[in-house]
Amino acid sequence: MIRPGQPTPGAVGRAGPGAHEDLADPGDLGRRQRHELWMRRALEVAVTGPAASVGADAVDDIPVGAVLYGPDGSELAIGRNERELSGDPTAHAEVLALRRGAERVGRWRLDGCTLVVTLEPCTMCAGALVLARISTVVFGAWEPKTGAAGSLWDVLRDRRLNHRPEVYGGVLETETAAVLRAFFR
Ligand SMILES: [Zn+2]
Helix, strand or coil, X not given: CCCCCCCCCCCCCCCCCCCEHHHCCCCCHXXXXXXXXHHHHHHHHHHHCHHHHCCHHHHHCCCCEEEEECCCCCEEEEEECCHHHHCCCCCCHHHHHHHHHHHHHCCCCCCCCXXXXXXXXXXXXXXXXXXXXXXXXXXXXXXXXXXXXXXXXXXXXXCXXXXXXXXXXXXXXXXXXXXXXXXXX
């Protein structure tokens, strides 16, 4: 039985925020720089992504952006939260990027790929990332109310699941949180 505020059984080590980029190998500067570069692209998608340019309706959508990168680091697909625009409760940035990426490569299995998103994934998106066999998940701001990558749950690193992506959270945390704060102001 999982109670609010308790770590997910099988979660790695501790309660609360999971794998923070700051806690990962500090010697791997290349990784950190790559993640920050990719996060800037995801921020760009959050602010100016496909939905944002479609019409006035789009301004109602919370600006969350996601980018899917292939094993070679090439950009495969992007997604921006389009829940209001499309009236679809599942139209989160991550799900849209996964769908488009899978369509592009012609298979559902996206192992070797990295999904970069500006906000900690929810339970639905964390589940979808596991199902897609994504190898690495990089996210920006923590979401203490609904986050499923260490905040409220740790679906991505639950040891009971046989596929667990590498997770790096809090990448460009200040910038990604600022975009969301500006929206809600
Ligand atoms: Zn989601």
